[in-house]
Amino acid sequence: MTKEDSPENKMEYGSTVGSVTNLGFSTYDRILFENLTFSIRSGEVTAITGKSGSGKTVILKILAGAEIPEAGNVNIQSKKISYVPQELDDLKVDPGIIIRKLFKDARGLTELEGKIAKYEQQLARDSGVYEQIAGDYGETLNFFQELNGYHSEPEIKRVLAGLGVDEYSTGNITLDTKLNEVSSGQLRRIMIALALYSRPHLLVLDDPTSHLDVASVRWLSDYLKQTKSAVVIASNNREFINACATQTIGLTDIGRVFVFSGGYSEFEQKRDAVIESEKAVANSVSEKLEQLKDTDKMFRAKQAYKRSSNMAQVGRALETRIRKLEEQYEEMPGSQNVFRDENSRDLIFQKERRSGNDVVSIRRVVKKYGEYIAVDMRQCPPITISQGEKWLVWGPNGSGKSTLVRMIASKALGGDFMSDEGELSIGASVNMAYFAPDVIGISREGLLIEETTSVIGNLNKGRATAVLRFFGFSGAAAYNQDVRTLSSGEKKRLALAKIMLQNPNLIILDEPTGDYMPNKIKERLASALRGYDGTLILVSHDADFIGQLGINKEIDMHRGKVNIKK
Numbered sequence: 001m002t003k004e005d006s007p008e009n010k011m012e013y014g015s016t017v018g019s020v021t022n023l024g025f026s027t028y029d030r031i032l033f034e035n036l037t038f039s040i041r042s043g044e045v046t047a048i049t050g051k052s053g054s055g056k057t058v059i060l061k062i063l064a065g066a067e068i069p070e071a072g073n074v075n076i077q078s079k080k081i082s083y084v085p086q087e088l089d090d091l092k093v094d095p096g097i098i099i100r101k102l103f104k105d106a107r108g109l110t111e112l113e114g115k116i117a118k119y120e121q122q123l124a125r126d127s128g129v130y131e132q133i134a135g136d137y138g139e140t141l142n143f144f145q146e147l148n149g150y151h152s153e154p155e156i157k158r159v160l161a162g163l164g165v166d167e168y169s170t171g172n173i174t175l176d177t178k179l180n181e182v183s184s185g186q187l188r189r190i191m192i193a194l195a196l197y198s199r200p201h202l203l204v205l206d207d208p209t210s211h212l213d214v215a216s217v218r219w220l221s222d223y224l225k226q227t228k229s230a231v232v233i234a235s236n237n238r239e240f241i242n243a244c245a246t247q248t249i250g251l252t253d254i255g256r257v258f259v260f261s262g263g264y265s266e267f268e269q270k271r272d273a274v275i276e277s278e279k280a281v282a283n284s285v286s287e288k289l290e291q292l293k294d295t296d297k298m299f300r301a302k303q304a305y306k307r308s309s310n311m312a313q314v315g316r317a318l319e320t321r322i323r324k325l326e327e328q329y330e331e332m333p334g335s336q337n338v339f340r341d342e343n344s345r346d347l348i349f350q351k352e353r354r355s356g357n358d359v360v361s362i363r364r365v366v367k368k369y370g371e372y373i374a375v376d377m378r379q380c381p382p383i384t385i386s387q388g389e390k391w392l393v394w395g396p397n398g399s400g401k402s403t404l405v406r407m408i409a410s411k412a413l414g415g416d417f418m419s420d421e422g423e424l425s426i427g428a429s430v431n432m433a434y435f436a437p438d439v440i441g442i443s444r445e446g447l448l449i450e451e452t453t454s455v456i457g458n459l460n461k462g463r464a465t466a467v468l469r470f471f472g473f474s475g476a477a478a479y480n481q482d483v484r485t486l487s488s489g490e491k492k493r494l495a496l497a498k499i500m501l502q503n504p505n506l507i508i509l510d511e512p513t514g515d516y517m518p519n520k521i522k523e524r525l526a527s528a529l530r531g532y533d534g535t536l537i538l539v540s541h542d543a544d545f546i547g548q549l550g551i552n553k554e555i556d557m558h559r560g561k562v563n564i565k566k
């Protein structure tokens with residue numbers, strides 16, 4: 001037991017857990033943020049919002065000690081930090097550990113149980129040692145009770161149930177389940193539940209709602225409102241931030257940051273009021289500047305400055321005044337566009353060649369994880385997905401959607417993720433591209449242009465650049481930015497860009513949109529898929545996005561069972 005973990009070292013609501021002062025960080029070509037200052041207090045939730053690639057993840061990594069800032073200071077007054085990144089590869093967790101042990105270890109219960117057992121063994125061997133160990137034994141028992149050790153399993157189950165990864169919600173996850181027996185989406189939810197259960201002084205969550213359904217998002221926001229931990233989240237989920245945040249930080253395209261109390265809506269109102277006020281002040285200076293320039297132009301047209309030394313002096317004074325006003329205007333916050341959109345021409349997904357009429361055939365397919373049946377199509381009529389159709393696979397979390405499309409993708413690519421029963425076949429001349437949040441196929445390093453031309457060849461750099469711009473990357477980024485510097489959301493957009501460049505005739509997309517994707521790019525993606533005349537299989541919870549695609553048919557899955565809607 002350490003001093004950090006002792007019962008006396010309790011958090012009080014509103015107590016300062018950390019502070020950030022004049023924090024700054026930049027990429028190869030621009031400032032992500034500068035002069036960022038805010039306090040982190042227990043019982044309060046700080047939300048960081050901004051476009052994909054704006055620096056949200058960088059701030060969280062700095063707070064968690066995984067990144068070093070270029071400027072400023074971070075003072076975290078506790079070592080009890082729980083951090084759940086977007087990319088779980090960054091976490092060092094034994095994939096063979098069972099959930100029960102993972103959670104108990106995180107709160108220190110396993111160690112305490114060992115100590116209690118050791119004391120009790122000593123007493124069983126020699127009751128005369130009681131006076132010698134009574135103090136430590138009693139302190140350990142009190143601490144175990146303080147950490148709710150006697151009722152740990154019900155509490156673990158409640159947290160897992162809240163995030164939809166308990167036995168009732170999934171049908172297969174129990175406290176004896178190993179981490180390598182769950183899907184990537186379930187693993188992320190388990191890691192969030194673990195971070196909550198560990199009772200950290202500082203809880204840091206990167207895009208925590210990305211794999212959660214509506215009920216789980218609501219549960220998480222309620223939990224965060226009640227926790228004693230200081231919480232910092234990165235998210236663009238407006239409803240979630242409104243529901244739980246007490247402080248919101250907004251990142252911009254020019255490195256400027258806005259920090260206001262309240263949720264997203266309150267933050268947006270305050271930010272926009274500041275921006276409008278600054279623009280009004282800057283516009284008044286701009287108008288004055290234009291008036292002076294018009295006056296100068298008129299005097300010059302009439303050659304007034306040449307008429308006398310007094311007029312020449314007026315001209316010099318006017319020139320000095322114009323230059324100073326120009327300098328003043330350029331330095332004013334209201335003269336800068338806080339958010340920028342780089343123009344992109346409209347593109348659509350294209351296919352290089354036509355596939356056969358029958359693209360995918362599915363008959364009585366069953367997929368199991370151990371004894372758990374993840375997909376059961378034995379009672380479902382045969383399914384044939386035909387050339388040019390757009391299919392939606394939908395259902396609640398854990399219903400087998402991702403498992404089904406992963407089997408289709410594996411079959412098309414000659415992989416080994418196969419069904420345990422039934423038949424799944426791919427038709428003639430099928431050229432497939434597959435996207436899933438955990439299967440994006442991005443290299444660890446290399447320039448963006450190198451990553452994209454790797455699938456089409458160096459002779460097509462112009463098209464690669466156009467597609468990168470379509471997915472929100474600047475022309476400068478294409479030739480200068482390294483893949484290593486991309487955020488998780490940017491990597492997903494880069495993966496979609498590579499799919500567009502491959503010209504496949506079958507596209508399988510598993511949850512291609514999310515809070516990481518700006519609305520403008522999501523609208524472009526929907527338009528590009530709507531115009532696609534190949535075959536599309538989509539898994540998505542995004543009703544807005546689905547409604548724009550012209551879906552032909554649906555596979556409705558519920559706990560592995562399948563219904564077909566035409």
